[in-house]
Amino acid sequence: MVSIRDVAAHVGVSDKTVSRVANNEPNVSARTKARVEAAIATLGYVPNMGARLVRTNRSGVIGLITDVVSTTPNSVDIIRGVQDRVSAAKQSLLIANTAGASEIEQRIWRTFQEHRIDGVLFATMYHRRVSFVSRPTMPTVLVNCTAADEPDMPAVVPDDYEGGYVATLRALDQGHDRIGFITLNPKIIAAELRGKAFVDAMASRGVAIRPEWVRAGYLGAIGEERLCAYDVARDMLRATDRPTALLTGNDQIAMQCLFAAQSLGLRVPQDLAIIGFDDFQMISAQVIPPLTTVALPYYKIGERAADRLLAILAGDASEAGVERLPCPIVVRASG
Amino acid sequence: MVSIRDVAAHVGVSDKTVSRVANNEPNVSARTKARVEAAIATLGYVPNMGARLVRTNRSGVIGLITDVVSTTPNSVDIIRGVQDRVSAAKQSLLIANTAGASEIEQRIWRTFQEHRIDGVLFATMYHRRVSFVSRPTMPTVLVNCTAADEPDMPAVVPDDYEGGYVATLRALDQGHDRIGFITLNPKIIAAELRGKAFVDAMASRGVAIRPEWVRAGYLGAIGEERLCAYDVARDMLRATDRPTALLTGNDQIAMQCLFAAQSLGLRVPQDLAIIGFDDFQMISAQVIPPLTTVALPYYKIGERAADRLLAILAGDASEAGVERLPCPIVVRASG
């Protein structure tokens, strides 16, 4: 590989001059600069980040840890958002995932140290609280999660409360007063927040909540749940005394509600309004009828998290605490 | 950061001895080795890959380029497969995506060179042919794609022909002889291969193909297609002379067929069998009824691609050519 020295020799200047040009430093005459740039181009010189790291102790690399599980491929948008911002800042992204196992997590932290990562983004695939075995030694921003023990740790999460509120208001504004809610596993933070928002929003309009119309769409513990929304929805909708609108914990639940409604001869949205959550477009946009749903702003979450980490690396001390991003409602045809 | 020299001083040996221990090289007495290891642990020494790279010209990093587009988040499994194999080999993964834009692709190749990547995996999110602006300078394995100009370039792709054949046989074996096919954009390689398989499999049993029952489920050019399978399926199924089984280009098409069937009062699979493709579980497993579908072996594709690249890096010259991985059929309830 051609090194800075080859370029220097080719032009007849010192290494340092080439270094200056390569790093866009001042104090190089326009003429020299042009000659060096020409040589760089003809020789195909590409700087060696490893060598640079050895001197500067800055790798130009940001690490991204995810806990991705095979069945939840939606939040790749987080990664896209991160990537776009990181590469705009001329940094690179080293990615690793824990697959949920903490021994793997240990290995990853080590790998990151070996590469002298500048900072870390720790992303979870659903909004939850995490606790660290050992506190990360490098600047870290949490993505889609918050730290159980350290509330001040920088984090970017969706505003699930707001999203739940907006969804409920949508149903209310459409004139519904018989509103059901088929939820996620209620132990998940997102479910908790959205549930609270549902209660508050209903109360704000003085509409009563019917407890028998609020049921979980999943069975089983976190990470091992099985979708049962179809049966739950059929059960709820078969009665003559039934809801006319259904809020749901995510688009998969909403999809099963669609099937349930159709199986009972109920037209959506005329006989029953259905509102999804997540805006997982592969489902929400392609189901019949397409879903009105609340979007989880994954791409923006990734962007913000990356920007905040970059700010911290640039020495901005003000970047502490949890940031909540709004969840805009996407109106399609289902409710 | 603590360096090899600190460890050496702490134990009272030379740098090189510590280096030997850190790299598991022979010719260190058990006693010295133990003492060095103890010092490494207490001082918290972590080797600096950058420095190592400068000497050895091996970064221990593999680059993964994807062309991921926001609407197709399924093939993340490729990434998981790659990651698992790469980290098993104690290498790291640098990820970047082109978002389809070739100027970005240029920048990425450069970034990879800056980090003196050992090798590259070039992954596409749907099976297609790619052509390179400039031939990659480092060892490369193609993932889910083949090179337009260089048939010998190592590549790992799904065996779409086999998958299409198996799907057709499934319908045939269930006793159907009125089989329709709602396809992907026919310009996509996968569609072409599966289409050929459909023709061949039907011929192998002497069952005639009805051209009016073979129609595209998408409208528009590659990358901008709009799903129209619902309308197409309804059109096909409304006639008295209608197919009793529907093969589909992917699970989204199959899902829309499900809605179409239900809207016409057709029961699946009793009145109409539907077979998906991809086994995108978020849909295939959660639709009512769950889909019988052909699985795209994304995880395995990732694993194999990584293994082949690692083999090449280890000096194995035999790793050339395209490898096709079987697409197993996953039998659920729809057909």
Next chain:
DNA sequence: TTGAAAGCGCTAACAT
């Protein structure tokens, strides 16, 4: 504006 010297953390190639 430019360059010379030194050294970052590590390992290759030799000694010993």
Next chain:
DNA sequence: ATGTTAGCGCTTTCAA
């Protein structure tokens, strides 16, 4: 079995 010397490609520091 262990150590010495040199140098990878780069930047820092200081001098010219």
